[in-house]
Amino acid sequence: MTHFSDLIDGYYRFRGGEWLQERERWSELAEGQEPKVMIISCSDSRVDPATIFGSRPGEVFVVRNVAALVPPFDASGGLHGVSAAVEFAVTKLKVDEILVLGHGACGGVSAALTRSLADAKPGNGGFVAGWIGLLDEARDRVVAEHGDGAEGQRALEQEGVKVSIENLKTFPFIREALDAGALTIHGAVFAIADGKLRALQENGRFEPV
Structure with missing residues (x-):
């Protein structure tokens, strides 16, 4: 320890x-700093992006949070840590690419899948519950097709990446960069158990790289 x-x-x-x-x-x-890639990943101690990709200091701009989630664009005010990091990366650092990196055995995804924190209060899981609520719609689709067991866990880990990518596209400055060909968004899931990285393809499937 x-x-x-x-x-x-x-x-x-x-x-x-x-x-x-x-x-x-x-x-x-x-x-x-002049990183060309931003990585949005989970806070999980087992999935450090620099370790997984062998990157050196200054090469990637990283923001980490529970379940590697990105909220939709919201200009109504409040404290938006992830949105601030995305804004800085795209508008100031002018990154060329964003990677949303999910991972296997994700605790945040598990909590969303099983709704184990549904009635939790802030300080006892409530903050996490509110955050992973971003996966509610995806969770319902996944459970309907795969159930809430191991298959559902893997499916929701992948769907979570897709949710974050779609939410990124709601930011006007990201939409503008995408339309101008100045930005590309990628998705991937890293499996802790076997070390395999599966990247999101144009057909919507995650395939080993």
Whole structure:
């Protein structure tokens, strides 16, 4: 189990090794960032995008949240962390691509599928319940076809990626970038158990890469 003291030990190893070896790179990054890809992924500790894709610092702009979800565009005010990150990536960093990355054995998707947090209060699962409510419509379709067992879990993990992609398209600045050919959106699901990455195809299916 990793504790804060272990993180500090890791920092010492990083500072005395990789950081020194990549000193010039870090000096460049101190001047700013120019990532070409944004990744929207789950907060799950098992699915770190940098680890999965072998990316270096400065190469990908990442926002992580429960179940890798994106809410639809909403200009009515409030605190919109994911929307703010998407806005910054597309309008300021001018990323070329966005990847929505779901994963196997996702706890947020499981909670949405089983509705285990339906009556939870904030501080006891209620915040999560409200967030994963973004999957309610997809959940109903999945359960009708696959049930709420293992098959339904896999199906909803994939449908969740599609929901986030469709919600991204509700943002005017994303729609504009897509229409101009300046932005491409991808979807994929990473399976923790076998390490396979399945990418969303034009036919709507997820196929191994």
